[in-house]
Amino acid sequence: MSPIIEPGPEGxxxxxxxxxxxxxxxxxxxxxxxxxxxxxxxxxxxxxGPRTDADRLxxxxxxxxxxxxxxxxxxxxxxxxxxxxxxxxEQMAEPKYVxxxxxxxxxxGLFQESYSVVSGGDLFLPVDVYIPGxxxxxxxxxxxxxxIQQKLEREPWLKKAWSGTPNQxxxxxxxxx
Amino acid sequence: xxxxxxxxxxxxELVLNMGPHHPSTHGVLRFVVYTDGEIMRRAQPDxxxxxxxxxxxxxxxxxxxxxxxxxxxNYLEAMFCNQAYAIAIEKILGxxxxxxxxxxxxxxxxLNRIASHQVTLGCIAMxxxxxxxxxxxxxxxxxxxxxxxxxxxNRLTHNYMRIGGVSADLDDTWLGNLEGFLDxxxxxxxxxxxxxxxxEILVKRLADVAVICAADAVGYGLVGPNLRASGVNWDCRxxxxxxxYPQLExxxxxxxGERGTVGDxxxxxxxxxxxxxxxxxxxxxxxxxxxxxxxxxxxxKMIKAPKAEVYSCVEGARGELGVYVVADxxxxxxxxxxxxxxxxxxxxxEAISRGLMIADLVxxxxxxxxxxxxxxx
Amino acid sequence: MNPDQLHKRLxxxxxxxxxxxxxxxxxxxxIPSDFWVKAGLFVRDATDLSFEFLRSLCGVDYPDEKSxxxxxxLFSYQHKMPLVLKTKIDRDQPKIESLASVWPAACWHERExxxxxxxxFTGNPDLRRILLPEDWVGHPLRKDYQPPNQYxxxxxxxxxxxxxxxxx
Numbered sequence: 001m002s003p004i005i006e007p008g009p010e011g012x013x014x015x016x017x018x019x020x021x022x023x024x025x026x027x028x029x030x031x032x033x034x035x036x037x038x039x040x041x042x043x044x045x046x047x048x049g050p051r052t053d054a055d056r057l058x059x060x061x062x063x064x065x066x067x068x069x070x071x072x073x074x075x076x077x078x079x080x081x082x083x084x085x086x087x088x089x090e091q092m093a094e095p096k097y098v099x100x101x102x103x104x105x106x107x108x109g110l111f112q113e114s115y116s117v118v119s120g121g122d123l124f125l126p127v128d129v130y131i132p133g134x135x136x137x138x139x140x141x142x143x144x145x146x147x148i149q150q151k152l153e154r155e156p157w158l159k160k161a162w163s164g165t166p167n168q169x170x171x172x173x174x175x176x177x
Numbered sequence: 178x179x180x181x182x183x184x185x186x187x188x189x190e191l192v193l194n195m196g197p198h199h200p201s202t203h204g205v206l207r208f209v210v211y212t213d214g215e216i217m218r219r220a221q222p223d224x225x226x227x228x229x230x231x232x233x234x235x236x237x238x239x240x241x242x243x244x245x246x247x248x249x250x251n252y253l254e255a256m257f258c259n260q261a262y263a264i265a266i267e268k269i270l271g272x273x274x275x276x277x278x279x280x281x282x283x284x285x286x287x288l289n290r291i292a293s294h295q296v297t298l299g300c301i302a303m304x305x306x307x308x309x310x311x312x313x314x315x316x317x318x319x320x321x322x323x324x325x326x327x328x329x330x331n332r333l334t335h336n337y338m339r340i341g342g343v344s345a346d347l348d349d350t351w352l353g354n355l356e357g358f359l360d361x362x363x364x365x366x367x368x369x370x371x372x373x374x375x376x377e378i379l380v381k382r383l384a385d386v387a388v389i390c391a392a393d394a395v396g397y398g399l400v401g402p403n404l405r406a407s408g409v410n411w412d413c414r415x416x417x418x419x420x421x422y423p424q425l426e427x428x429x430x431x432x433x434g435e436r437g438t439v440g441d442x443x444x445x446x447x448x449x450x451x452x453x454x455x456x457x458x459x460x461x462x463x464x465x466x467x468x469x470x471x472x473x474x475x476x477x478k479m480i481k482a483p484k485a486e487v488y489s490c491v492e493g494a495r496g497e498l499g500v501y502v503v504a505d506x507x508x509x510x511x512x513x514x515x516x517x518x519x520x521x522x523x524x525x526x527e528a529i530s531r532g533l534m535i536a537d538l539v540x541x542x543x544x545x546x547x548x549x550x551x552x553x554x
Numbered sequence: 555m556n557p558d559q560l561h562k563r564l565x566x567x568x569x570x571x572x573x574x575x576x577x578x579x580x581x582x583x584x585i586p587s588d589f590w591v592k593a594g595l596f597v598r599d600a601t602d603l604s605f606e607f608l609r610s611l612c613g614v615d616y617p618d619e620k621s622x623x624x625x626x627x628l629f630s631y632q633h634k635m636p637l638v639l640k641t642k643i644d645r646d647q648p649k650i651e652s653l654a655s656v657w658p659a660a661c662w663h664e665r666e667x668x669x670x671x672x673x674x675f676t677g678n679p680d681l682r683r684i685l686l687p688e689d690w691v692g693h694p695l696r697k698d699y700q701p702p703n704q705y706x707x708x709x710x711x712x713x714x715x716x717x718x719x720x721x722x
Contacts, residue, residue, distance in 0.1 A: 035198055037205050037227055038550055039252035039333055042296070046322075049315040063200040079705045080687045081205055081226040084197055107712060110246065113237065114230035115694045115701040116686060119712035135333055225685035232670075233694055268579050395606050395631070398659030411631055485578040488609070488627050488636065501627065503614055516610040516627070524662040553685055 019158050026069075026095075026157070027149040033068040034061035035088065037075030040102035043135040044074045052138035059145060065091040070148060072141075073121040076104035076111055082118050089125055095157065097148050100127045101141060103134045110134065190218065193535075197226045201304045201539045204549025206523070212535060220530035220538050222523050228553040235513035240266055240480040241340055243510070248334040250515055251551045253296055256282070256289040257493035258515075259338035264419065265489040265502045266340045269482045277470035278342035279421045284355070284463050285328070285337055286491075287456040291362070292321045293494035294449045294456075301446055301543040302373050305382050310373045317365055320358055327351060340480065342473030352464060359457050366453060374450055375436075383446055384437030387529045387541045394440070397528070398521035401496020402452060403545055406432035406444035413492035420491075425462050427455045442544040449546075452494075481508050495519055495546050519551035555602075555635060557581040563603065567596045582625070582638035587650055590624075590641050594656040597628060597637060605630045605637050611653065611663035613671040617697045620645045622673060626653070643673065652677035670695040 003016030032054075036044050048054050048061055062068045065088045077085065089098070100121045103109030108119035121127055128151060131144040191214065196207035205226035211219040231250060235243050247262045248255040260282055267274065274282075295318045299311035322332040329337040329345050337343055373379055389399070394407040404411060412429040414422040430451035432444035482504035490499035496518030505511040522545040530538055555563070561574050564583055573584040585593045597605040605628035614623045621642045628637040643650050652675035653660040664675040665684040672693035675681060683690065692699055701710055714722045 034200055039249060041204070042252060042333055046315060046319065049319070050312055051316070051319050076227060076229055078226060078228055079690075079708065080228070081197065082708060083706065084226070088198055110249065111229045111231075111234070112712070114234055115699070115710075116228050116230050118708055119710070123712070124708050137332065225683075225687070228685040230694060393658075396658045398608055398657070409631065416634060483578065485580075486582065486638075487579040488638070490609075497609070499609060499627075501610060501612065501625070512612075512614045514610060514612040514625075520662065521659055524659065528658075 019156055020153075022157055023153050023155065027152040028058040030057075030059050030070050030097075030145065030148065030152075031062050031068045032059055032070040032072050032145075033065050033088065033092070034063050035071065035074065035085075037077065037081060038104065040074035040105070040135045043138055043141065044072060044101070047138040047141045049138075052142060054142065054145065057142075057145070057149075065089070066093065068092055069095065070097045070099060070145070071125075072099045072101050073105040073125070073127075074101045076109065077118045077121055078116050079118060080116070082124055085121075086124060095155070097128045097151070098125050099129045099131060099141075099144050099148065101131045101133075101144065102136055103132065106130050106132065189213070195220075195538075196223075201543070203300060203542065203547055204552075206542070206547065206549055206552065208526075208538065210535060210538065215534050217530050217533055217535060217538065220526060220533075222526050224523060224549070224552050226553065227549040229550075231554050232513050232515065235510050237509065239508050240482060240510065243513075244339065245334070245336045248336050249550065250554055251493070251495065251498070251517065251519075251548065252334050253293040253548065254289050254494045254498075255334050256286045256337060257491050257498050259336070260286060260420075261489055261491045261493075261498050261500045262502075263338050263340050264491065265487050265500050266480070266482065268487045268489060269485045269502065269504055270340075270476075270480065272341050272474050272476060274342045274474050275471040276421065276468050278472045278474070280463055280467045281343045281347065281472060282338060283421055283425070284347075284460060284467075285325070285335070285343070287459050287463070288321055288325065288355075290456045290494045291453050292318050294453050295321075297494075297543075297546045298369075298446070298449055301540075302379070304539050304543045305379060307373055307376075307379070310369060313365070313369065313372075317362060320361075324351065324354055324358065327354075339473060339476075341476040342471070344473075346472050352467075355460065356464060359460055363454070363457055366450070366457075370450065374447065379446075380436050380443060382536075383443035383540055383544065384441055386437075386442045386537050387533060387544075388438045389440045389525065389529060391440070393525070393528075397525040399496070399525060400518045400521065401493065401546075402448045403445055403496065403518070403522055405430065406448045407440035408432050413490055413497055417490070419489075424466065425459050427459050430455065442540050445544040445546075479508060481506065482510075490516070493518065495522075495548075495551060515554050517551040517554065519545075519547045519549075522547050523552050555633070560635075560637065563600075564593070564597075567600060568593055580636075580638055582640050585639050585641050587641045587643055591651045591653060591656065593639060594626075594653045597639075598656055602633070603630060603635075603637075604632050605635075606657075607631060608653070608657040608659045608663070609636075611660055611667065613648075613667045613673050613695070615645070615671060615696050617645065622648050622671060624650055624667065624673060648673040650675060652681075654678050669693070672696065 003014045006013040100106050105121045111117040129144045129147050193210040197205040207223040209221045247258040250258045295314040299314040302310040326332050329335045389407050391408045394404050430448045432439045437443050484506045486503050488501045490497045499516035501514040503512040597603050607629040609627040611626045624641050626639045664678050667673050669683045
């Protein structure tokens with residue numbers, strides 16, 4: 001349900017859920033990690049570039065995972081790199097989202113048969129959105145980010161944050177040791 | 178990890194890890210830097226984070242079916258990789274592509290060279306702190322992407338060439354667009370030159386940094402703009418004369434030591450700016466000289482290459498891109514080995530990084546134009 | 555210099571009989587493995603040859619002949635000549651002297667050949683894996699290489715499911 005807006009003589013009221021307000025703020029300020037391994041990284045750069053400007057939607061790139069909300073797996077993932085990506089993912093603060101961009105991050109893509117390529121980012125990370133393409137157009141990446149925004153809007157974040165428990169249903173978040 | 182080398186707390190060695198995720202490594206490259214605080218003793222490169230086994234994949238794919246993989250060896254200069262592979266297979270089979278196809282290949286390659294240098298120069302400026310030139314050049318790169326998309330359907334990793342020719346023809350509208358782009362881009366190059374190329378901060382950060390002498394450059398196998406910036410006058414297009422380059426007039430920019438020494442980072446930067454100008458010149462000549470004709474030679478449906486070996490190379494944006502193909506009489510290659518410029522450029526980083534500051538390491542990687550997929554294949 | 559003259563020059567300079575092949579396409583010269591570094595020094599230093607540019611150094615696996623061929627592509631900027639030198643080594647105990655003292659570029663090429671084919675280059679200043687992780691088992695470019703089932707918990711094959719999520 002959308003907020004009820006009551007204009008009045010000295011301003012007015014808007015009545016809605018706190019979650020709506022929180023999610024409105026969160027979805028218009030999705031910061032993504034400047035991370036890309038291969039060709040899709042160039043299209044990621046072009047998405048942040050002048051023509052398809054991701055900045056107008058509030059999405060800026062951050063160099064450090066501690067300050068980012070979205071990890072975009074742009075490019076082929078190799079076994080040597082997978083442990084580093086896992087480390088990057090674990091450094092990100094909740095709430096965090098993962099986008100698998102391009103065929104290589106979806107399923108291994110062109111390099112599925114190769115001995116050193118992981119057949120998809122979701123074998124070691126929980127992926128929220130898969131964007132097909134080789135490489136996907138900047139418009140496709142933007143659509144993927146907007147799907148994350150739509151997913152965000154539906155989240156009961158206040159309840160989760162209040163109760164203080166991390167996402168228990170996440171199967172990849174196993175305790176260490 | 179701080180290791181005190183003796184009891185003096187002023188003298189201790191710090192081992193820093195730079196990468197593989199770092200905003201200024203071009204792709205996933207890692208350096209283990211041994212430093213005493215700011216001055217490096219050693220910067221040991223660690224590569225392989227994007228090793229996709231492209232050479233092994235070739236042994237399971239047919240000759241024409243391997244062409245899309247060649248794009249991904251260096252996605253910024255995909256056309257050169259395509260061309261090197263196509264020339265190698267054409268030499269084995271004894272096929273000569275028609276002249277129109279050769280001109281179309283040169284047009285695609287030179288556009289790709291401009292696009293690759295745009296990213297390189299933008300990244301050099303961005304790594305040193307200047308964000309604006311990068312965004313300006315990305316804007317121009319979008320125009321090249323549009324043209325290549327109109328030609329062959331993809332903005333990046335075009336897969337435009339085939340064994341024996343190219344896959345699609347262009348019409349007068351496209352040629353008109355190209356001419357308009359060239360007119361516009363030459364003005365942008367002048368703007369870029371006045372904006373950043375002789376900017377005092379850039380010159381101070383790049384001049385006299387990491388000087389590579391000609392003997393070292395040849396010994397370590399540097400190629401392309403890196404080699405020419407060190408003073409070695411070699412360009413495969415002019416000196417080996419493949420494709421239709423003998424019919425075209427162009428200069429090959431050499432390092433002159435105008436603001437520092439021959440072989441320093443600034444020379445590697447300026448040589449690439451000059452190369453973009455020469456590429457525009459080549460494209461204008463191709464526009465005038467483009468003949469009519471077929472775009473692909475007659476190639477058998479099932480390519481069974483006879484037992485042969487060939488090494489063919491082209492002058493890519495990052496230097497000599499060579500491929501060594503061993504054919505054994507079946508429909509699949511027996512061994513394919515790629516020789517790339519970035520692999521050699523990475524190998525020299527350890528030797529030249531002694532005594533540099535950490536910030537200079539960033540300048541060195543950026544100006545050597547090292548990118549991860551070419552280094553790791 | 556045409557390939558025949560080059561062959562005579564190589565035989566003269568090294569003092570041994572050298573097998574060679576004229577093609578097709580690229581001629582190559584098969585150097586006995588004991589003379590590998592000597593050949594490298596000779597072709598680099600002789601003034602009418604001066605092959606100072608090592609383009610690439612790789613290995614090709616021939617399991618039927620139980621050998622690995624190490625192939626070096628050289629080029630001379632002065633005389634605009636290419637040269638292909640090969641040497642045959644045993645596949646089960648592949649060992650050859652390193653060319654890193656002749657051309658510094660050889661160091662990394664040899665590391666890559668060691669990584670992907672298992673050839674040990676004696677005298678290489680830094681012989682360890684370069685492209686694959688340090689704890690990788692096996693040498694992938696060999697013809698009889700079998701990839702592992704999993705690497706640190708990540709499976710190497712992807713389960714194939716249909717649209718309803720049922721495993722095929």
